[in-house]
Each structure stands twice: as C-alpha cells, then as structure tokens.
Amino acid sequence: MSDQLRVDLEQFRGLVSRFENLGTQTLAARLELTQGLDGEGECWGADEVGTAFASKYVAASEDTIDVITLLAQIFDLIGEKVSSTADSLDTTDTAFSGRLFSVHPDSGV
Template identity: 35%
Template sequence: MSNELRVERDALKRAGDGFKAGADSLAAAGSSLEGKLSAEGKCWGADETGQAFEKDYAKNAQDVLKMITSIVENLGQMKEGIDRMAGTLGDAEDASGGR
C-alpha cells in the first residue's frame, strides 16, 4: 500500500469548472424565474381565495429565489476552494521535488 498522493492540478481545476458552470446555469434559471414571477404579478386576485393562496405562495416563492441565490454562492465558493486546493497541492508537490 502506497502512502503517496498524486494530484493533477490542471485536471482538478478543470473539474472545479463544473461548479462554476453549474452556478452560472442556476443563476440564469433563477433570474428567468424571478422575471417570470414578477411579470405575472398577483394573478390570483384579491378575493378571499386569492388571499388564502397568496399567504403561502408568496413566501414560498421568495424562499425558493433566496435558496437559488445561496446555492449559486456556495457553488462559486466550492470552485474557489478547489482552485486553492489545486494550487496548494501543486505547490507542495513542486517544493518536494515531486514534479
């Protein structure tokens, strides 16, 4: 059994690009959703039934948009962390003469 760890820093960075692509795609979807929700306005009306619907719907719609924003931010942070990890591991490998 080997106690060796090998990391291809460029491959690791490329893998991290998937997090950025995912964040960009989700951000675009969230923006589209927000635009469509805003364009519809309060289409359910102001009567008793409409107010009952709005009570749960409006909060849930806002919660979903907040979650999308949070996930986008987290995916971006994951990409940054992978890039830092790739750099640190690569620097350590270089310093140890592993390359």
C-alpha cells in the first residue's frame, strides 16, 4: 500500500497570497533601490577614476536590478503554480471520491 497524501487545501491556497506579497515587496524594494540610485546620478565623475569605476559599477547595478525584477516574477510564478496545484489536488480528490462512491454507494463518501 502506498503512503497517504493529506493536504489542507485552504492552508495550501493560503500560500498563494504569501508568494504574491513577496513579489509585491520585492518590487517595492526594487523601486526604492532604483530611486536611490537614480537620485545619486553619475556622481563618480568623468575622469579616469570615475570612468574606471563606472565600467564596473553600471553593468553590475543594472544586473542587480534585473535579478530583483526576475525574483519578483519568480515569486508570482510560484504563487500561480501553488494555486494550480491546489486546483489539481481538489479536482483529483473530487473525481476519485465520486468514483469510490459509485463503486461503494454505502461508503458515506
């Protein structure tokens, strides 16, 4: 006999909003970071030292912003997948219960 799978669908579906909130918070942090960076402008200057700094800093900061954006998208995607998994579990459980009841009508399912 296989192991049993028990899922509290209400609790499981509650995770969706938590992931949505993580996505929202991540985007808010991204906005705060970009506003802070944009507010500073190119304060390193255009001399040799400033140019050397910019050659390393600008690409790295843009990559960081891109990764934060991607992270927010990942949180949203996880929420969507949790929701669809809950729907699938619910549908499967309902279908199986219906079959069980049709085979054993006195089972009380």
